[in-house]
Amino acid sequence: MRLGVRSIAVIANATKVRKRKLSKQGIVYAVLTPTVLYFALFFYYPFFTNVVWMFTDYNFLNSAKFVGLKNIAHFFDDPYAWKALKNTFVITLVSTPLTLGVSLALAMAVFYLKLGKAVIRGAIFSTYIVSTIVAAITFKVWFNDELGYVNSILTGLGLKKVAWLTDPFWAMVAIIMLSVWLLMGYFMVIFLAGISGIDTQQLEAGMMDGANKRQLFFRITLPQLKPVMIFSSIIAVSIYLKTYPSVVILTNGGPYRSTETILMYMFDQGFVSRNVGYASVLGIVIFLITMFISLLQLKLTKFFSEQGG
Amino acid sequence: MKKLFGIAASAILLAGVTTACGSSNNGGLTGTPAPSGASASAESSPADSTNDKFTLKVIASDLKGDGLDVATEMFKQKYPNAEVQVVTGGWGSGGQDLRNKQLIQLSGGESADVGKMIWGKEFFRSGVIDDITDAVKSWEIYDRLSDGQKDRMTLDGKVYGVTFSSNTVYMFYNKDILAQAGFTEAPKTLDDLAAIAKKIKEANLQTADGKPIYATSFEGGNWATDYWLWANGGKQMTDDYSKTLIDSPESIQAYQFMQDFVTNGWAPKIDGSYDQLWLNGQVAVWFCGDWDIPATINANINAGYAPMPQGSSGLNTTSVGGVEWAVFKQSKRKKEALDFIEILVSKEFQLKTQGLTTDLALYDDPELQATWKADGTFEGRMAEKVQLQNTKYNFLEAPFLFPDASKIYNAALEKILIGGADVTATMKEAAEQINKGIAEASNS
Numbered sequence: 001m002r003l004g005v006r007s008i009a010v011i012a013n014a015t016k017v018r019k020r021k022l023s024k025q026g027i028v029y030a031v032l033t034p035t036v037l038y039f040a041l042f043f044y045y046p047f048f049t050n051v052v053w054m055f056t057d058y059n060f061l062n063s064a065k066f067v068g069l070k071n072i073a074h075f076f077d078d079p080y081a082w083k084a085l086k087n088t089f090v091i092t093l094v095s096t097p098l099t100l101g102v103s104l105a106l107a108m109a110v111f112y113l114k115l116g117k118a119v120i121r122g123a124i125f126s127t128y129i130v131s132t133i134v135a136a137i138t139f140k141v142w143f144n145d146e147l148g149y150v151n152s153i154l155t156g157l158g159l160k161k162v163a164w165l166t167d168p169f170w171a172m173v174a175i176i177m178l179s180v181w182l183l184m185g186y187f188m189v190i191f192l193a194g195i196s197g198i199d200t201q202q203l204e205a206g207m208m209d210g211a212n213k214r215q216l217f218f219r220i221t222l223p224q225l226k227p228v229m230i231f232s233s234i235i236a237v238s239i240y241l242k243t244y245p246s247v248v249i250l251t252n253g254g255p256y257r258s259t260e261t262i263l264m265y266m267f268d269q270g271f272v273s274r275n276v277g278y279a280s281v282l283g284i285v286i287f288l289i290t291m292f293i294s295l296l297q298l299k300l301t302k303f304f305s306e307q308g309g
Numbered sequence: 310m311k312k313l314f315g316i317a318a319s320a321i322l323l324a325g326v327t328t329a330c331g332s333s334n335n336g337g338l339t340g341t342p343a344p345s346g347a348s349a350s351a352e353s354s355p356a357d358s359t360n361d362k363f364t365l366k367v368i369a370s371d372l373k374g375d376g377l378d379v380a381t382e383m384f385k386q387k388y389p390n391a392e393v394q395v396v397t398g399g400w401g402s403g404g405q406d407l408r409n410k411q412l413i414q415l416s417g418g419e420s421a422d423v424g425k426m427i428w429g430k431e432f433f434r435s436g437v438i439d440d441i442t443d444a445v446k447s448w449e450i451y452d453r454l455s456d457g458q459k460d461r462m463t464l465d466g467k468v469y470g471v472t473f474s475s476n477t478v479y480m481f482y483n484k485d486i487l488a489q490a491g492f493t494e495a496p497k498t499l500d501d502l503a504a505i506a507k508k509i510k511e512a513n514l515q516t517a518d519g520k521p522i523y524a525t526s527f528e529g530g531n532w533a534t535d536y537w538l539w540a541n542g543g544k545q546m547t548d549d550y551s552k553t554l555i556d557s558p559e560s561i562q563a564y565q566f567m568q569d570f571v572t573n574g575w576a577p578k579i580d581g582s583y584d585q586l587w588l589n590g591q592v593a594v595w596f597c598g599d600w601d602i603p604a605t606i607n608a609n610i611n612a613g614y615a616p617m618p619q620g621s622s623g624l625n626t627t628s629v630g631g632v633e634w635a636v637f638k639q640s641k642r643k644k645e646a647l648d649f650i651e652i653l654v655s656k657e658f659q660l661k662t663q664g665l666t667t668d669l670a671l672y673d674d675p676e677l678q679a680t681w682k683a684d685g686t687f688e689g690r691m692a693e694k695v696q697l698q699n700t701k702y703n704f705l706e707a708p709f710l711f712p713d714a715s716k717i718y719n720a721a722l723e724k725i726l727i728g729g730a731d732v733t734a735t736m737k738e739a740a741e742q743i744n745k746g747i748a749e750a751s752n753s
Contacts, residue, residue, distance in 0.1 A: 057753075060416040061435040145580040147589070166578045166727045252581075256723040257716070271409050273712045 047287070050280040059274040071277045080257070081282065084265040085289075090172060091261065092240040095179040099236055100229065102180055103187035108217075110188065111195050121192070128185035136249030139178045140165070143250075168258035171251050175259055178246050183239065187232050194228035195221070230301045234294055241290050262286055362390040365645055366421035368414070370400040370407050375425065375474075376653070376662040383652045388645065396421060403530075404428070404632075415637075422640040423649055426470070429462065429633045430709035433469035438635040442468040444647050450654050450668050457629035457700035458667075464709075470633030471650050474665040477627045478533050478596045479689070479696040480618065484611045486522055486593040489514055495615045496594065499540060499566070502618055505593060506575035516590050524575040525594045527567065527726055528583045531719055532706045533596060536627045538563045539701070540620025546704045551747060553705075555718065556733075556740035563620075564732045568725050578727045598630065599693060602686045614689040616696045629700035631667070669697055711746035718743065 054071055058064035075081055110121050127135075142149045143164035151161040164170045198221060206216050222229075244263040247253060253260035262282060270279030365384070369375045372395050381393040398410035404427050414420050415437055424438070432438045445451055445468045454472065462470045482495045490509050496502040506524030514522040527534050535545060543560030546553055554560055570576040577586065587595040588608040595601075596617065605612050617625040634653055636646040652658055654667045663680045671677055672694035681687040708714040721739035724730040 059435070060412040061432070061437050140581060144582050146577055146591075147582050147585055163578070166580050168728075254720075254723055255727045256720040268716065271412065272405065272716070274412070 050283050053277050053280040054284060056277045058276040060276065061274070064277070067277065071281045074278060075281050075285065080260070080265060081262070081285075083257070084260050084262040085285075087172070087259055088241060088243065088262045091175060091179060091243050092237055095176050095240050096233060096236045098176065099180045099183050099187060100232055103184045103232075104191050104225075104229075106184060106188045107191035107195055108221075111192060121189075124188055125185040127181055128183065130182075132182060132245045133249060135182055136178060136246045139174065139181075140250050143174045165251055166255050168255060171255060171259050175243075175247055175250055178250060179240060179243065182246065183236065187236070190228060190232055191225065194225045198224045227301075230297065234297045237293055237297070238290050241286065241293070359388050360390055361388070363388075363642060363645070364392045364394050365423070365642055365649060366394045366396065367423045367425075367649070368396045368398060368407070368411060368421040369425040370398060370404070372397060376658065376665050379661050380649065380652050380658060383655075383658060384649050387648060391645070393649070415639075420637040420639045422637060422642050422646040424635055424637055425473075425632050426635060427632050428707050428709065429470040429635050430464045431707065431712070432635065433464050433467070434709055437638055438469055439638055439640075439643065440467045440469060441471075441636055441647060442466075445471055448651060448654070453668055453670050455629070455669060455698060455700065457697070457702060458631070460702035461629055461631065462633050470635040471654055471667075472631050472633055473653055473667050475629060475631040475667055475669070475697060476598050476600075477630055477693060477696050477700050478529070478536065478598050478617070479627070479692040480615045481587065481595040481597055481601070481605065481689075482613050482615065483587075483590060483593050483595075484613050486514065486590070490593070495613055496618045498618050499537075499620045502594060503570075503575075506570065506573070509593060510574055520589060520591050521577075522591050522593065523577055523586065524592075525570065525596070526576055526586055526592050527571070527579055528581075528586075529597070531715075531722060532628045532630070532703050534567070534722065535703055535705070536596060536617055536625070537567050537620070539626040540617070540622060540624055541566050542620070542622035542624075550704055550710060551751065553714070553718075553740050553743045553747070555721070555743075556736045561733050561736060564722075564725055564736060568729070568732055571726055572729065579723065580727075596627075599686055599689050602689045603684075606685050614692040616692055616699075624699070625696075626699050626701055627696060628703035628706065629697070669694065711743065711750045713746055714743045717746075 053064065055066060055068060056064035057067045057070070106124055110117060110124070113120060141147075143151075145151065145161065145163055145166050148164065150164065155161055162170055164174050202220050202224075203216060206220050211219065242263055243261050244267070247259055247261050247264060251259045253264050263286065266279050266282035266286070269275045269282060367377060369377060372378055377393070377395050381395075384393060385391060396410075398407035400407060407425065408428055411420070411424055411426070411432075420437070426432065429438065433440075445462075458472045458475055462468055462472045480495060486509070487493070487495070487505065490505055490512060492505055492508075496505055502524060509522055509524055516522060527537075538545065538555075538560060541559070541563035543563035544554040544557060545560075555564075571578060584595070584597065584601055584604065586592050587597070587601070588604055588610065590608070590610060602614075617627055619625045634650045636643055636650070640646050653665075656668065656671065659666050659668060659671050660674065660676060663677060666672065666677070672690065678687060678690075681690045705715055705718045717739050721735050724735045725732050
């Protein structure tokens with residue numbers, strides 16, 4: 001069958017389109033491949049290896065021995081693991097609302113500043129840039145019972161010294177203060193971006209209707225910041241569930257293991273005790289808890305969005 | 310195309326996981342333990358020639374701090390064509406960083422020839438370092454090592470490592486504080502120290518800027534504070550390390566003595582300030598080692614140094630410190646590795662490094678003494694020389710049977726010295742957990 005000029009042109013055009021599509025796809029795969037390989041090598045591979053090691057008795061020095069559910073059963077009757085989980089939840093459940101509250105307050109204050117806005121915003125954000133180790137060492141000096149600046153100020157004001165790092169309650173308070181300090185700059189910037197996107201016409205309408213500042217904030221500003229709040233809470237929870245270096249430096253899990261977090265305990269079990277199988281169980285537990293909480297938050301997000309209309 | 314990409318990605322993942330399962334030295338499910346230690350002295354490099362070109366790998370914490378630059382120079386005199394490759398791992402967290410690095414090397418199937426460690430008993434029991442008994446016992450220095458030093462490097466009568474740069478804690482005392490309290494001499498017994506403590510408290514002594522003064526401090530971890538246990542007749546472990554004795558009546562009495570110091574305000578609660586109170590001039594008697602002498606001099610403390618006071622048992626035993634050098638089982642250069650270690654404990658090396666002293670006889674060497682007099686550490690070193698004769702291995706510093714024991718014990722010490730908890734109940738609970746863990750580890 002002979003092809004007419006028009007048919008040849010159509011076929012040539014289709015070929016060009018297909019080549020363009022393939023070339024675009026090729027670029028996409030070329031860009032994605034290193035990322036996929038990176039995640040496969042540094043996230044998925046270790047994760048699946050952990051799942052395998054959960055069922056073994058492995059100590060780095062000898063070959064792994066299959067032990068079935070022994071490590072999982074041990075987790076359920078290990079008081080140190082449950083105490084560490086409890087400490088982690090306390091840090092997370094107290095630090096998250098505190099951090100978001102402080103960050104929002106700072107964002108509102110900075111947003112309405114007239115003078116020195118950039119400098120103050122930069123100064124507060126710098127708390128996020130400071131390395132966790134440096135911040136923890138500084139807090140350790142500030143909150144030292146005998147020699148710390150905080151106790152010097154308290155005694156100077158005629159108050160009693162606080163056993164910041166030698167009393168379990170106050171040690172936890174010091175850790176929470178450090179946790180809030182480390183992230184307040186980061187979330188302040190996120191909230192600032194959210195506040196900048198608020199519909200000012202609604203605010204003006206509210207003001208014309210006679211609403212005071214408190215009413216404007218709770219009835220107009222806060223509802224419009226809901227997506228930012230939810231996003232921030234998910235991020236904050238997943239960060240605080242993995243609290244580790246700040247506690248190691250500030251209290252090293254003390255006094256007498258009263259501030260030990262689950263990640264610290266996992267690291268100790270894996271590297272100090274060489275109980276890699278059991279450490280893998282703890283790692284999977286952390287993963288499941290983080291995933292469950294994130295899914296719950298997303299569900300709640302959807303629920304509240306549907307409610308709000 | 311998408312399907313192909315997905316299949317390829319899944320295949321990579323699967324291949325990775327099965328590689329992890331299959332590798333015998335990398336978490337594989339073969340169920341075969343590595344063989345236990347066997348003598349290294351017979352196995353050596355294929356050729357005995359000293360002109361061989363080879364690389365000796367050493368894993369340590371600090372090239373200069375461990376004198377490895379000096380040792381390498383000396384090693385190359387015997388093996389001119391050899392290279393010494395030093396891998397450093399840092400000594401953070403009491404050596405844990407270096408230990409983790411060694412564990413990762415070993416689990417990856419690759420190890421150095423020579424390694425620095427304080428966890429030698431643990432590694433020897435796991436079969437990753439060699440039995441070097443025959444070689445080491447033939448060395449001149451062996452007979453001059455103290456019982457405590459030999460204890461550090463031996464397990465079940467077999468030598469697995471060579472102790473290096475031995476040290477211990479001894480008494481630093483602040484002459485000015487003692488004078489203010491009416492004492493002209495350092496305490497010779499713990500009862501003397503208690504008397505000093507009472508006087509300091511009654512007189513409410515303070516520093517020039519109004520800070521409180523204490524008799525002593527319990528900072529430093531159990532390696533430093535277990536002196537109090539032994540001096541007052543307590544014991545950490547049975548002789549075969551199968552059971553802990555921290556809940557025996559004598560041990561309880563010793564811990565109670567320590568707690569009373571804190572309750573009476575004679576010692577502060579442990580809060581991580583470590584030596585800062587001593588350097589501030591707030592502590593009358595501080596139990597520490599020669600590593601704190603330079604800071605003491607810089608802080609202008611009018612300090613004296615002496616062996617530890619005797620306790621109610623008549624003893625003043627302290628933990629023997631230092632590290633061990635061991636030969637890894639995977640080494641293909643065992644003879645050369647042993648030669649390198651022998652250099653590290655040789656007289657020539659110790660004189661050249663002027664501080665990394667293992668041979669206690671060298672404390673009398675005029676050249677070393679002259680160096681110590683010049684840098685102001687002589688008096689401290691002489692106190693250390695006497696104290697090193699009364700040292701023992703501290704099992705709970707690096708418990709090889711049940712590593713968690715160290716954490717359980719330190720938490721119990723903190724409970725009684727910080728939390729003021731009941732001594733008997735706390736130590737009984739800790740002892741139960743430690744004994745249970747040791748029993749399980751011994752049976753596995």
